[in-house]
Amino acid sequence: MSQRLAQLVVRHTLRLPRPAGGPGQGAVAARQFDVALMATGFKLSAGLLESLSGLSAAAVVHTAVRTLPTVREMAGDHVRHNAYFIDFPANVPDTEDFWRACLVEALTDPATRDATLDRLGAGVVDLLTLPSYGSYQHTYDELLSAHDALISVAGDRVTVLHPGGPAEEEIGALYLALAGSPTPLGEDVLSDLRALAAHCADGPQPETIPVRENRAVVNEARLTAGAPLLLDTVTDVLRLACALSGGSPALQEPTPFRTMPRPVRRALLAGLDSLVAGSPARLADVHAHRERWKRLGERLHPHEYPRWPHAAEVFAVARGESAARTFDSRVEELLAADDVVGAARVLEAAPGRLLRSLDRLLRTAATPQDRDAVVAAAERVAPKAAGRVVLAVREHLDNRPATRGGRRVFVNRSGRAWVAPDDRRPLPDPQRRRLLDALDAEIGRRLPSPERLLVDPEFLDVALPLSGRATTAGLGVLPRGSASRVDGELLRFFVYWKQARETTDFDLSAILLDARYRTKSWLDYTALSSLEGEHSGDITSAPDGASEFINLRLDKARCAFIVPQVNIFAGEGFEEVEESFFGFMLRDGEQLGRPFEPRTVRMKSELRGRGKVALPLVFRRGNDGRWTALWLHLYLRGMPDANRVAANRATVESLLRPLVERRYLTVRHLVGLMAAGGTEVTEHDGGALPEGPVTYLGSTRPEGLHPDSVVVTPGNLRDVIPA
Template sequence: MDNLESLVITRRLRVPVDTPHEAAPGWGEVAARQLDAALLSVGFTCSAALLERLSSLPGEEVVDLGARVVSVVRGLVGDHVQHNAYFVDFPRNVPDTLEFWAGMLHEALLDPVAADRLRGPALNLLELPDYGRYQHTYADLLAAHAELVPLAGDRVTVLDLGGSLRDEARELYFSLAGSEVPPAVEDLAALRALAAFCVASGTGHPERVPVRENRAVLNEVRLAAGLPLLVDTVTDVLRLACGLSGGDVTLAVPTRFRSFRRAERRALLRALDAVATPAGLGDVSRLRERWKRLGERLHPHEHPGFPRAARVFEVARGDLRVAGTGSRVEAALAAGRTAEAVELLENAPGALLRRLDHLLRTGSDERAVFEAVERAVTGASGRVLLSLREHMQNRLVPAAGRVFVNRHARAWTAPDLRPPLAGEVLTRVLAVLDAEIVRRLPDPGELVVDPDALDVALPLSAKAVSPGLGMLPRGSLSAVDGELLRFFVHWREARRRTDYDLSALMLDASYGSPEHVSWTNLANGFARYSGDLTEAPAPHGASEFIDIRLAESTRPIVIPQVNVFSGESFDEAAEAFFGYMTRDAAQEGMPFEPRTVRMKSDLRGSGQIALPLVFLRGDDGHWRVKWLHLYLRGYPQFNRVEDNRLTASLLVRSIVERDYLRVRHLVELWRAKGPSTGRHVTYIGFEASAAPPGARVHTPATLHEVIPA
């Protein structure tokens, strides 16, 4: 139950509260005010409605609930750990880089034991007795810094009153399950817990589960509860088998199947038999080896009542040949039979639209292609329409390069060698897409939009975005308020010594003239590094910071990055997260102050270099942040900002110059529908507390709900 409560608070910024009981006058109110004061210390506050409800509860209940709420929001903002810094006075008294290293070597040479370890052809920094380890306690850091003086610009996030935990869990369950957007791994884990709770408590089931990964997770719970499975393709059954084995339902990584109980085998084979049509068998060969491994566990020969299911494994073994639609399309295109390829793709509208750019470049009959597109748009998902819209609007202007990002947020670039598409062709395609999107958009009633939300990118995929505080989809833009920018990384190693390096790459407006701050260059005229830590043992781990005085920056592009220098990767560490703070220049305080944190999120993925976001100074002199959510492969170890600056700058430029589809475009389409006939209100903004009473609220956490079906 505590896990579900935590999910609701972090995902919805609402506190689930059941119906109040009779309480002694005053005690609940006092406890509620104490909770609000505790929340303010980490940048949160209770809404008036939440305070009123808490005041009506017994004081003991408020204290217990408050302890859980404070623990959750401290973790959300990154305040659940002690953030020490290598240089105790940071950002003051950061030494000159050469003086620092000379001093470290001098101290080491005065120690006979250390001097003996340093003998050899190469200098090992880890052998320096004082390097890379905290030389003071957290209490020493506290004593060296003044208390933060709260200012009006500090972040205050409002926690609103929620309904009962049962109702809040059901709403979050239906929102995640019904999303049109492929989920993050954290969303799948949340969905599994929510589905189990909601099925057990009888709160109902979502009518539509369009995303296959979500469907697989729900099918795990439904199978355990004896409910009908949501299956309409053979791959749905494969995903379910992977989930039941504790494997990857996205099918990105092969799964080692467990032994299934007889009832499970029958259920899987029955579901497979129902969808193994001749057309469906064409999908088997794409994942042939996994089907063969699954067949070894399901023993289809023991169940003669499911003959169509048995054919799936015959195809996987090669005993039965079935040509899939994809292979037939590829063969037609390779032979120059574009009309045949278009005819085949019309049976799969989404696939046709995904190949539209290729079809238009084959020199085929444009009229036939456009006619097929006009028929296909009515059968494709809203996410496919919006994704194609974004792709085509970026074909209007030649790109410096193409950026590719896989489902693990691993990114790479390549020259754009595609021939351009004619302007009139692109204009016609965009008009067809917009017309269909407008037709599908629900009536918003009175539409109220926070202007700051207009530049938030539409969440066409959530795979790369790890949930956290202030997270936005890749390509989103938001303002940076404050004179001092400070970003941070914290990590804690699980089994072996692990060294992460926080660095900053600074570039000019043409993405050249690189400058950096890292462990090899502790400071420049406007940036300072808190010092290098080379290990992060339990229980406290390690933290590193970089300060940027924005008004003094000689570079308009600042790219923070986290490099795995040695040890565990991001997905192996016990904990790893990144974030940034903003402050006024004269504002004192600790290196980490939760009230000034604007964004915090976990680091994950198999890449060795994380590029979370980029800070950009516009022609008006104002700074903005653009969200990247990218990882680079890097080297197995010893990654440094100096070695990856070319790759990083190319990737960042590709993201910065790409025209992402944003809330602004969806609002324009909504308003193109004409006057609304509904009396309700739809609000899109950053804070649910700013919405008009009774409005349908869409914040960044629920923006996936505006993607039309």
């Protein structure tokens, strides 16, 4: 078993695979392992500590050496977090005083004096040309010596690791869970699935793989292992070809197809031939990706394989040499003729597409009778549609405005967000409410019916992960739209990046908005300190990695919203740098320590979006004065370079209102449906646990829960999405 697979089990499940080795006296080594974990905010459960204590000391040490780097990386503690101002957050200077000091130093240094005077003569001083600006003036060890040790408090984060089964069982179970996920996975998790699929290609397979991208990754492993491919549309073959060429099976960006060996070409062509021979109507799917099919045909050479004539038809359709009428064209013809009922009748053959088209059909229908016919069609097909489609349409209908106007936010599969006027006609309320009731009934029908459901009340406002792309890999990360309570007096953001090839400057900033979403102030490299907090200083290059911090005193924040953002000022993008991540820590007012302390990290999220400005989350103050975090995971297009708060604050202001005021479908809604179906629901706030097995929903698995309990945490929240 490779070390990476063991790391994946720990990272995704917080379970430690049972170490190999005989019995021994490992108690001392196990306690030392536990102490080392606690320094990073992790801890062994009582059961895991007892299990490790019964092994040999060598087995425990081997397990610790393999596990500690994994948990440190989860918390962002695997790198050195230096700060420009060595005493941060103390002694942060006034911004203009700091700039003036940098200028004076440049003028008093003979090596830089003349060049600086020349620039002053032109009336402009570029901060980046001043030798003491933008680069660390001290070592990491000097930073450590300038700070007292962290004062531990009860509120520090403790993430518990639980005992797992034999390594191969844990790896196999994780593979089945990811491959069979009912929702798309993020790019990082899809990469993990690729490694697991290669290891598990000859083992048990999930009964169904509902997500096409997941199926492409699994097929890639099966092709290598010589196992039969899992195909039911011609697009499955195209996705597999993209994966084999190092591209994304999501088909969201062009993939230059590589030259493929003959066995691979034969497998792909044989799969295509079988699909089209079984159902010629599948050729209609070719039109959606005609150019990709043309390029793939240049690599597969279908003319060299006359035994698979149906495969050649795919490429003939792509070239326009053969006709294949599409499903969508039939629907569009009926809508053009104002036959909404006929269009709905055709769409019943594709339940998911009908549900996604409901808004348009209801807006287009001319009479109440036509609208009722559309709703009736939706009621008939809802039991056949995928669970995440039913949930997504339910959330969409719940957020449809009752009047024309307002602003509408769009978020694509890459997390890119933009705002546009909402000029859609309102949906008729009777049909909208009828649909909401029908979709709730269908969701309730598919949900499990445990005898007893135990729920952490703070988990109720976690949004359902209808897409894995609505979140990112990391620690304590929740899906877009989730709300979580923020307890602590000091809020500290951090960003870390390490450039790969060229000089790269990320800038951590925070905008403070009032209750009407208007900017009151901000903290960034142009505003290093204010009543609310301090910025750690601007770092402009990261060949060995760099960090920036913002420290905020929540009790003094004169605002309703705090919006942290990461701006790319220059250099490589979020997906081009060697590594980049964002997170936040919470501390009590008197809690000292280094700028970065892993035990205080509440969230650490990878930054891997395609925009130039990252908006990970927003903090909002409630009417009671308490703060909550609302998760965004968004990226703005931004400018090619020199992105900063002053230039994008208007965009953030207009974007934030519809996001904050949107009603997301959360765990609370599903729990309500299960309670209405007869499930006994009990909120668990840390008290005594029941003796028997239960279904538990919460942020972490509590100590002492019956081992046969079904546990749902953020790591496997996708499991609550009905099939």
